[in-house]
Amino acid sequence: MEHAHGNPLFNKPLTAYVGQGQTRPLTSSDKPAPSRRQxxxxxxxxxxxxxxxxxxxxxxxxxxxxxxxxxxxxxxxxxxxxxxxxxxxxxxxxxxxxxxxxxxxxxxxxxxxxAHPQQREVTTDWVDVARRRNDRMNADPEARRGVRWVANSTGVNLELDPTYRTDMDRFMGKLHDGTATARDVDRAPEVWRKIAEERGYLRRFDDGAFVIRERRCENVGL
Known part of the structure; x- marks a missing residue:
């Protein structure tokens, strides 16, 4: 959109100044500006x-x-x-x-x-830019997880990170690998344990307690 009066971002109203020791008569327009911006x-x-x-x-x-x-x-x-x-x-x-x-x-x-095409952008090392942004994002506990900055020939883009694993992913991985302990199960949130039960990793007793399901060898001869 074109603006008829040039860049409107930093236009400031002109202030009329008077010499030292001089005063200016008050007029109806000399009202104090409102304290809050509209x-x-x-x-x-x-x-x-x-x-x-x-x-x-x-x-x-x-x-x-x-x-x-x-x-x-x-x-x-x-x-x-x-x-x-x-x-x-x-x-x-x-x-x-x-x-x-x-x-x-x-x-x-x-x-x-x-509007000034003659000004060309300086060449940037996008790989370095992506690395700095990823470092900043990883250091911020409130930043979005599961995404990362990826460099390409024209800049950097935010993409899903296929290597990212949540705490639940790691819990399920330990159950799958057989390295999970009873303490891991007890400390896991209820919803994680229910999902693990549906996947066949855990067994639930009548009293609501969960235990790791023992694996049975699929090859009868072993």
Missing amino acids: VSAKTKEAIAKLGLRYRPTSQTDLEAHAGQLAMLATDLHDLPVDLLERAIGDWSIKSPFMPKAFDLVQLAKSYLAK
Whole structure:
């Protein structure tokens, strides 16, 4: 979308200054600016949709999440909605992290900067970029799991990680390999044990206790 008045991101109103010792007569327009920034309904709607994409898994974090969204909407109140929605869409596809206002503003600026095709992007080592992003994601306990950054000839993309194993996957693997102990079974969540029972790894007694099912040799001669 083209903006008739140039880049709208950082337009600031001009302030009339007076010389030292001089005063300016008050007029009806000299009212103090409102203390709170006015956030449009469309901006609130765009930020609300962003919040749904990065909704926390813990119920105790919902209040903090709502406060973070409210601050984000306030910080981005003057960003054109069409640029904001485009930035949110692009960010959600490429990153597992909740964006900061700075991140979305930088994306919005990049759309306007494309009007200067003579500026070519500097060659980047995408493998190194992917490695740094994976390190950052692995170090963050709240980051999305089961995905990884993968480099290609044009950049980096977020893809599912086929090597990722959850705690339940490791529990089932130990049962399958025959290395699981009774303590592993006792410490496993109830839902894991029920799944293991359905898969034939565990046996459940009438009192609800689970034990590892003994394997029988399929070859009669052995």
